[in-house]
Amino acid sequence: xxxxxxxxxxxxxxxxxxxxxxxxxxxxxxxxxxxxxxxxxxxxxxxxxxxxxxxxxxxxxxxxxxxxxxxxxxxxxxxxxxxxxxxxxxxxxxxxxxxxxxxxxxxxxxxxxxxxxxxxxxxxxxxxxxxxxxxxxxxxxxxxxxxxxxxxxxxxxxxxxxxxxxxxxxxxxxxxxxxxxxxxxxxxxxxxxxxxxxxxxxxxxxxxxxxxxxxxxxxxxxxxxxxxxxxxxxxxxxxxxxxxxxxxxxxxxxxxxxxxxxxxxxxxxxxxxxxxxxxxxxxxxxxxxxxxxxxxxxxxxxxxxxxxxxxxxxxxxxxxxxxxxxxxxxxxxxxxxxxxxxxxxxxxxxxxxxx
Numbered sequence: 041x042x043x044x045x046x047x048x049x050x051x052x053x054x055x056x057x058x059x060x061x062x063x064x065x066x067x068x069x070x071x072x073x074x075x076x077x078x079x080x081x082x083x084x085x086x087x088x089x090x091x092x093x094x095x096x097x098x099x100x101x102x103x104x105x106x107x108x109x110x111x112x113x114x115x116x117x118x119x120x121x122x123x124x125x126x127x128x129x130x131x132x133x134x135x136x137x138x139x140x141x142x143x144x145x146x147x148x149x150x151x152x153x154x155x156x157x158x159x160x161x162x163x164x165x166x167x168x169x170x171x172x173x174x175x176x177x178x179x180x181x182x183x184x185x186x187x188x189x190x191x192x193x194x195x196x197x198x199x200x201x202x203x204x205x206x207x208x209x210x211x212x213x214x215x216x217x218x219x220x221x222x223x224x225x226x227x228x229x230x231x232x233x234x235x236x237x238x239x240x241x242x243x244x245x246x247x248x249x250x251x252x253x254x255x256x257x258x259x260x261x262x263x264x265x266x267x268x269x270x271x272x273x274x275x276x277x278x279x280x281x282x283x284x285x286x287x288x289x290x291x292x293x294x295x296x297x298x299x300x301x302x303x304x305x306x307x308x309x310x311x312x313x314x315x316x317x318x319x320x321x322x323x324x325x326x327x328x329x330x331x332x333x334x335x336x337x338x339x340x341x342x343x344x345x346x347x348x349x350x351x352x353x354x355x356x357x358x359x360x361x362x363x364x365x366x367x368x369x370x371x372x373x374x375x376x377x378x379x380x381x382x383x384x385x386x387x388x389x390x391x392x393x394x395x
Contacts, residue, residue, distance in 0.1 A: 043067050046117070046118060047069075047111055047112075047118065048118045049107070049117065049118065049120060049121055049129060050149075051082070051088060051103055055121075056092045056192070057092060057190075058118065061191050061194070062216070063098035064098055069098075070102050077090055086098070092189070095193070107129070107132055112137070116144065116146075117144050117145070117146045118182075123153060123347070126163060126166055127170055134172060140172055145180070146171070146175060147212055148182065150163050152237045159351075163181065163233060164229055180201050181202045182200070182201055182212065183200055184200050185300065193220075196222065197221055199224070200225070206227060224292075226286070226289065228289045234275060238274070238366065239271075239275065239298050239299040241369055242274070243303045243345055245267065245365050245368065246314060247303075247317075251317075270386070274366055277361055277363065278359075281359040281361055309342060322339065323375070329346070346373055352366045353370040
């Protein structure tokens with residue numbers, strides 16, 4: 041393998057876990073962190089104590105708080121900043137010579153929708169509208185069932201590299217040909233991105249049901265599987281409405297694979313948020329969904345599904361789609377209905393569909 045120089049913009053858990061996988065394979069990785077404490081803990085102690093504590097990181101990984109330094113002179117650049125800050129972050133690096141000239145291949149790990157004055161946008165569309173024109177149709181989206189903790193451990197993980205440019209999917213697959221990772225190609229950039237964003241919404245509802253199931257005579261493993269399957273149907277419905285091109289996307293690791301691990305894994309923040317809604321009544325601390333999003337740092341971790349459900353609601357209304365689970369979470373977080381009312385509504389919908 042020919043080692044590459046890689047920049048990772050965003051030193052959160054997923055960015056760090058992905059950087060560790062690449063570094064394990066011999067690539068030289070420099071991460072950008074906003075926090076000085078992350079730079080110091082990784083460079084001095086080889087551990088991201090703030091976002092991925094407990095994992096010894098490769099000496100092939102360094103961190104800088106200088107964004108332009110991390111973007112400069114890299115073979116590959118991986119964007120892993122939160123969706124809310126993706127566009128503003130990319131705008132700052134467009135004048136870096138290797139970016140301005142299109143010499144660096146750019147991939148995206150960020151999951152979710154990006155807000156705009158014209159409604160929610162997907163990640164690749166957002167960055168390609170900001171980057172130099174040479175990147176149009178040439179950026180790559182990376183997704184799959186991939187909790188940062190297991191990726192950092194080197195446990196087997198499958199990922200999909202999706203792009204309109206098939207050669208670039210191969211380039212990223214070669215980059216990810218490292219111990220612990222198995223990579224595949226996809227041309228369905230819309231479908232893969234929709235799966236990555238909306239699975240967090242379904243996983244939050246799954247977490248609520250999981251907490252309720254502990255003491256319920258009505259819900260158990262069977263009900264949770266029913267919810268997972270129904271949630272996948274909603275993801276598929278929205279995906280095709282948005283322009284997805286391949287049904288197989290939703291039955292692949294990008295779809296059912298990522299949804300399954302997000303719903304069931306002990307590491308899932310969205311599942312945890314759903315459980316906290318039931319067990320800790322965490323929503324009592326917030327007035328409505330907008331208040332929750334504005335003060336999401338007070339949750340103590342980032343429940344992406346809480347943010348994504350607002351944009352799924354907007355897209356469903358725009359496309360005249362009935363998404364009972366996704367819209368139900370929106371109404372719960374917005375204090376319009378209770379969890380019990382949502383579950384009753386889901387059951388009524390399933391009964392009605394069998395007639």
